[in-house]
Amino acid sequence: MKKITIDEVEFELKEYHDFQWIHTYGNVFCVFDQTGSGCIGFGVENRDKRYFIKVAGVNTLEAEIDPEESVKILKEAVKRYEILKHPNLVTILEHFPVGRLYAAVFDWVEGECLYDHWNFDYYKKNPLIKSPARRFKELPVWKKIRTVDVLFSFLELTAEKNYVAVDFYDGSIIYDFDLDAAMICDIDFFREKPAFNDIGKDFWGSKRLKAPEEYILHESIDERTNVYTFGALLFHFFGNFTEQEIKMIYKNNCFSPCSLNQWELNQKAYKVLLKAVACNRTERYQTLKEFRSDWNMAISEI
Numbered sequence: 001m002k003k004i005t006i007d008e009v010e011f012e013l014k015e016y017h018d019f020q021w022i023h024t025y026g027n028v029f030c031v032f033d034q035t036g037s038g039c040i041g042f043g044v045e046n047r048d049k050r051y052f053i054k055v056a057g058v059n060t061l062e063a064e065i066d067p068e069e070s071v072k073i074l075k076e077a078v079k080r081y082e083i084l085k086h087p088n089l090v091t092i093l094e095h096f097p098v099g100r101l102y103a104a105v106f107d108w109v110e111g112e113c114l115y116d117h118w119n120f121d122y123y124k125k126n127p128l129i130k131s132p133a134r135r136f137k138e139l140p141v142w143k144k145i146r147t148v149d150v151l152f153s154f155l156e157l158t159a160e161k162n163y164v165a166v167d168f169y170d171g172s173i174i175y176d177f178d179l180d181a182a183m184i185c186d187i188d189f190f191r192e193k194p195a196f197n198d199i200g201k202d203f204w205g206s207k208r209l210k211a212p213e214e215y216i217l218h219e220s221i222d223e224r225t226n227v228y229t230f231g232a233l234l235f236h237f238f239g240n241f242t243e244q245e246i247k248m249i250y251k252n253n254c255f256s257p258c259s260l261n262q263w264e265l266n267q268k269a270y271k272v273l274l275k276a277v278a279c280n281r282t283e284r285y286q287t288l289k290e291f292r293s294d295w296n297m298a299i300s301e302i
Contacts, residue, residue: 001061006031013040014059021098025051025105034118037188038063038070043108050108052090057101071102077188078104086157088150089184109183115171115206136175137237141264144237145299147175147182151233152292154184155226159288164195165226167204170233195221207250209233212279215253224281227291228255231276231284238264268298 002016011033019042022028026046033040038060042053056074057067065073074095081092081104095104112132123131136144151173158165167189174183189204197203200217203210211228213219232255239258249255257277263270272294278284285291 011040012061014061014063017058017101019055022053025053032118033060034062035060036062036064037073038065038067039074039188045108051093052106052108054104054106055098055101056103067100071100073188074102074104077190080163080187080190081106083161084154084158084163084187084190086154086184088154088182089187109174109176109185110178111174111176111181111183113171113185114173114175115169117171132175132177133170135177139180141238141302143180145302146180147173148234148237148295150182151184151230152288152295155230156288156292158190159223159226162193163190164193164221164223165229166191166195166221167206168226168229169206169209170236171206191221193222197221201253205229207253207255208236208246209255210253211281212254213281222281223287224284227276227285227288228278228281230288231273231291234273235277238269240264265299266302268301269295272298 002013004011004013004016004019006019006022007028009028009031011031013033022042022044025044027044028042029045030043031040035041038058039054039056040058040060042055044051044053054074057071059067063070078092078095081089090109091107093105093107095102114133114136116132119131123129155165165187172184172186174185197214197217197219201215203214205214209229209232211225213221213225235257240262241258245256245258255277257274260267260270275283276285276291285294
């Protein structure tokens with residue numbers, strides 16, 4: 001483990017890397033080093049602009065893949081940010097190799113990640129400080145519904161462009177609580193169709209949201225998979241789960257909806273999501289457009 005400091009910001013990696021080249025863009029004001037992707041993220045600013053710079057191949061402490069695979073994934077991912085360009089997707093500016101590393105430069109987006117796992121211990125030690133997830137949870141219903149509409153719009157575009165959203169979860173979303181605006185910040189594992197589960201039970205994604213086929217080797221990953229994942233995410237947006245229920249989801253490798261009496265919206269919206277998260281994909285909405293249509297009809301009465 002190596003402690004590295006740049007512009008008075010300290011972070012840790014498994015091995016030392018020289019990041020002085022980042023000063024081409026400005027000074028580092030924050031670092032995101034606790035990632036499983038093998039990438040490290042830098043917030044960089046100069047007199048005129050802020051950037052987010054993602055660097056692959058650095059072997060983070062929590063890396064779930066080796067550095068070479070991390071570089072390969074980011075190299076393949078950069079084109080997705082261009083193909084899936086959307087008003088609520090972070091804008092990629094450029095990308096390039098840095099020795100055996102690879103860097104991608106994005107416009108900086110103000111806000112907070114809705115699943116900032118690197119701060120979980122901090123919240124436990126300071127229970128009076130609300131996490132972004134908790135703050136989002138406590139927003140008025142109409143603000144969360146507006147965020148859902150943004151996410152539907154992006155996921156529909158993803159389907160139209162012949163892609164599937166892989167590893168899409170609340171950690172992929174940045175929310176600006178001052179402007180009440182949501183942005184998608186991470187689509188590195190999205191795949192062009194046809195796509196398949198080539199890993200097995202450890203396929204990319206949060207166990208809180210994964211569809212059954214995302215645990216089965218060689219199963220197709222398609223738009224109906226995204227219907228399930230998004231439906232599960234909306235259960236977390238508008239439903240309440242006990243800590244024990246979340247533990248059971250992880251233990252059983254199977255998402256389970258909250259009960260109706262722990263649901264924030266009406267019964268029609270609840271039934272729409274039950275269809276979205278049907279275990280048998282033939283019983284789900286077959287497209288995100290169908291899902292969105294029934295969702296909008298259900299919430300129109302709220």
